[in-house]
Amino acid sequence: MRRPDVRTCDCKRSEMKIVYRAIVMAAFFVSVAVVASAQTTSLRDSGPDNLSCSPAPCVLPPTQASEGGHEVIEAPIVADPLNPLNLLLGSLDPNCPPPGGAGFHLSSDGGATWSRYCMPLINDFHGRTYVPGGQPNVAYDRNGTAYIASGYGDSEGMGYTLVAVQKRLNGGNWTQPVIALGAGSLDPFYSWMAVDTGPQSPHVNSLYMSAIVLNEPQQNKNQVVVAHSYDGGQTWTGVKAVPVQTAPAGDLYTSTSVGKDGTVYVTWMYCNPCSSNKGDMLFSKSNDGGNTWSTPVLMGTILQSEIPNSNVPVTNYPVIGVDNSNGPYAGSLYVVMYNWTGTFMQVQVLRSTDGGNTWSKPVPVAPGITHDQFLPWLSVSPAGLVGVSWLDRRNDPKNVEYQAFAAISTDGGKSFQPNVQLTTAFSFPVLGMGYYTGDAWDGPNYFVAAWMDDSNGVDMQEEVGGIRLK
Numbered sequence: 001m002r003r004p005d006v007r008t009c010d011c012k013r014s015e016m017k018i019v020y021r022a023i024v025m026a027a028f029f030v031s032v033a034v035v036a037s038a039q040t041t042s043l044r045d046s047g048p049d050n051l052s053c054s055p056a057p058c059v060l061p062p063t064q065a066s067e068g069g070h071e072v073i074e075a076p077i078v079a080d081p082l083n084p085l086n087l088l089l090g091s092l093d094p095n096c097p098p099p100g101g102a103g104f105h106l107s108s109d110g111g112a113t114w115s116r117y118c119m120p121l122i123n124d125f126h127g128r129t130y131v132p133g134g135q136p137n138v139a140y141d142r143n144g145t146a147y148i149a150s151g152y153g154d155s156e157g158m159g160y161t162l163v164a165v166q167k168r169l170n171g172g173n174w175t176q177p178v179i180a181l182g183a184g185s186l187d188p189f190y191s192w193m194a195v196d197t198g199p200q201s202p203h204v205n206s207l208y209m210s211a212i213v214l215n216e217p218q219q220n221k222n223q224v225v226v227a228h229s230y231d232g233g234q235t236w237t238g239v240k241a242v243p244v245q246t247a248p249a250g251d252l253y254t255s256t257s258v259g260k261d262g263t264v265y266v267t268w269m270y271c272n273p274c275s276s277n278k279g280d281m282l283f284s285k286s287n288d289g290g291n292t293w294s295t296p297v298l299m300g301t302i303l304q305s306e307i308p309n310s311n312v313p314v315t316n317y318p319v320i321g322v323d324n325s326n327g328p329y330a331g332s333l334y335v336v337m338y339n340w341t342g343t344f345m346q347v348q349v350l351r352s353t354d355g356g357n358t359w360s361k362p363v364p365v366a367p368g369i370t371h372d373q374f375l376p377w378l379s380v381s382p383a384g385l386v387g388v389s390w391l392d393r394r395n396d397p398k399n400v401e402y403q404a405f406a407a408i409s410t411d412g413g414k415s416f417q418p419n420v421q422l423t424t425a426f427s428f429p430v431l432g433m434g435y436y437t438g439d440a441w442d443g444p445n446y447f448v449a450a451w452m453d454d455s456n457g458v459d460m461q462e463e464v465g466g467i468r469l470k
Contacts, residue, residue, distance in 0.1 A: 052110070052468050056445070062404075062423045062465040065105045065114040065450070070094035071460040072103065073434030074136050075450035079442035081197065082144035085110045087442065089450055090136030090148065091462055092434070093118070101132035102150035108171075111448070111464050119150050122164060122177055129155040130162060135435060137193035141205045145169055147233060149180065149193045149209065161187040163209060165233045180236040181227050186213040188225070194256040194264070198324065201262030203289040206230050210241075210254035210266045220247040224254060224268055228290035241266060241284055241293040248273035251282075253317040259331065260324040264290050265356065267299070267318040267335055277304045281318040281337060283356050299350050299359045305340035308372060309400050312429045317436055319378045327384035329412035331355070334386050336365075336378040344399075347373040347390045351413035365407045365416045369394050373405075375434070377449075381441040386413050389422070389439040389449035389466075391429075401426035404451045406439070406467060422465045425455035433460060445470040 053060050066072035072093045080086035086108055093103025096118035105114045122130040134151015141147070146168040154160040162182025166174045181188040188211035196206045207229040215221045222245050227238040245251055249272035256266050264286040269279040281299045286292060299318065306313050316337055323332045333352040338345045339362065348362035365388050366373055376390035386409040391402040404422040409415060439449040446468055453463040 052446075056468045056470050058468050059420060059422060060448075060466045060468060062425070062453070062463045063111055064453075064461050065089050065107070065111070065464045066091055066093060066103070066462040067095050067116065068456070068459060068461060070100070071432070072462050073432065073452050073460055074436060075434065075452060075462050076136060076138050076436065076438040077448060077450040077464065078138045078140055078440050079448065080140050080144050080146070081142060084443045084446070086144075087111055087448065087464070088138045088140070088146055088148070089114070089438070089462060089464065090138045092133060092136060099131055099155075102134075102136050102148075104136065104138065104148045105462070110442075117174060119148065119164070119166065119177065122152060122179070125162075125179070126183055128158075128160065131155050132164070134161065134163065134189070135191055137191065139193050139195045139207070141195045142197040142199065143205065145232070147193065147195065147207065148174075149191065151189065151191060152182075159187070161189065163188050163191045163211060165193070165207070165209070167233050178233055178236070180209045180229070180233070181211050181213070181225065181238055186215065186225070186238075188213045190253050192254050192256045194258050196258045196262055196264075198258070198260035198262055201260060203230065203262045205232065206289060207233050208256050208258065208264050208290055209236070210256040210268075212251050212254060212268070221245065222250050224251050224266065224284075226256065226264070226266055226286070226290050226293070230289070239290055239293070242296050245270070248275065250274040252279075253315055255317050255319045257320045257322050259322045262289065263287055263355075265320050265322065265333065266293075267320045269316060269318060277340065278302075279304055279316060281335065283335075285356055297356055299335060300362060302337055303340040305345060307345070307374060307429045309398070310429045312431050312433065314374050315435045319376065321378045321380040321386070323380050323384045323412075325380075325382055325384035329353075329384050332412055334378055334380065334413050336376045336388050338374050338376060344370050345372040345374045347376040347388065349378065349386070349388060349409075349413050353412075360413075363413060363415065365390070366392070366394075366405070366419050369419075371396070371399050375437045375451075377437050377439045379439050379441055381444055381447070383444045384412075385410055385441075387439055387441060387447040388416070389437060389451070391437065391451060396426065401428055403427070404449060404453075404463070404465065406447065406449055408447065408467070420467055422449060423453070423463065425453060427452070427454045430454070430460070439466070
């Protein structure tokens with residue numbers, strides 16, 4: 001599947017490749033003792049067969065959610081607002097039936113066990129067959145309807161792309177894929193899906209899909225586009241949110257979130273030229289259900305880097321979250337990203353208390369740590385707590401292998417509590433390890449994180465763990 005190059009964003013055709021490998025290493029599965037020990041493999045309290053770590057606060061034991069055989073990467077995760085036992089995890093999964101593609105892992109017991117669903121081919125669309133295998137997205141609406149999405153590429157290898165969405169009502173069958181973006185003259189990449197779950201919002205349960213689209217046939221222009229659906233994903237309308245960019249300038253890595261009043265927020269990275277390691281993190285919002293968008297605001301400027309000691313490039317999504325609680329920081333916006341300090345990669349959070357008009361200076365989530373931190377994600381709890389998860393090398397003296405870490409802010413992103421180590425197992429960063437990790441709040445007391453892990457010594461798989469607060 002064609003996409004802009006991660007390192008140079010030259011917006012030329014390139015093939016999405018997953019690099020298979022076998023790394024022989026020892027696995028370290030001893031009990032995690034950061035705030036307390038954990039004894040079982042479930043993420044929720046719901047009876048004798050689904051006990052979580054105890055006593056709280058404690059670290060939930062990592063559980064492998066994906067199946068083995070081939071490497072599984074990307075790890076967006078979301079929880080059902082109506083049933084905390086339902087978790088939905090996305091992935092790029094070659095273990096799906098040939099030709100492989102987008103696999104989505106579902107748990108109905110709080111993460112103790114997982115089953116996989118693979119998105120199907122889209123046959124004979126504009127005379128072509130399309131294969132899933134782009135950035136996976138997951139979401140639930142306010143009624144507990146599950147949504148999954150993936151980028152698709154044409155099976156002929158011509159480089160045409162689209163983004164398609166499926167939904168599942170009340171645990172039933174998945175609908176047929178519906179195309180949200182793409183086909184024709186626009187090819188989407190770096191997509192992200194969000195759902196309006198605000199009970200008082202005029203657009204409650206509406207869906208939004210942001211992406212960077214490339215023009216055909218020149219492929220020298222790209223633009224942030226946000227599509228919206230007001231009918232549960234049956235029909236979609238795409239809106240050009242910002243002015244078009246012409247190479248060597250470019251836009252990358254969209255993230256989308258929705259406030260409880262229905263305001264839609266989108267963030268992305270702008271670069272000019274995109275062959276440099278400098279990036280401007282930009283923000284825009286819509287107050288009318290995605291029909292019009294505000295003039296972009298600069299949140300901050302960062303430097304990017306390959307992961308040191310590995311030559312592995314990583315994306316830098318400015319992941320946005322909104323405080324939809326009724327707490328003291330209600331309405332605040334938070335964005336997480338990493339910045340290359342010149343000696344190490346540092347995860348940091350920006351915040352806005354005025355609807356995105358102005359942004360704070362960056363706050364590090366791991367102050368005092370000078371080992372690399374990368375692929376962060378962020379989510380805000382129903383009580384207004386800000387949770388961040390990321391991959392971290394602090395426990396490897398050689399600064400090569402990583403572990404999953406998390407931190408929580410209780411003061412509106414001004415500072416973060418002591419970091420929590422989510423796993424004792426070490427993994428190697430490798431080419432093709434994925435574009436992003438993921439995390440979500442499963443109710444007010446469970447911060448659930450997902451990440452790519454190859455500590456089994458065989459292949460990369462998806463792990464799910466996290467923190468129980470109470």
